Amino acid sequence: MNRRYEYASTVLTSNKSFEEWDEVLGDEVMAPALVDRVLHHYHFVNLGGDSYRMREHTRALPSGAS
Secondary structure, X not given: OOOOOOOOOOOOOOOOOHHHHHHHHOXXXXXXXXXXXXXXXXXXXXXXXXXXXXXXXXXXXXXXXX
């Protein structure tokens, strides 16, 4: 990420909030630094709705199961 910062576009997708990135990355110091870089020149797109994978999974379940 450091090499791409200010030089190239980067697309990141996640189902985790920025507050959870320290858990995902396993580093409470580096996660905020990465989030800071990601959000510096960002365009945030929130894709709501059902997950494509979960929609397929739900169709495969027997009727009445969840």
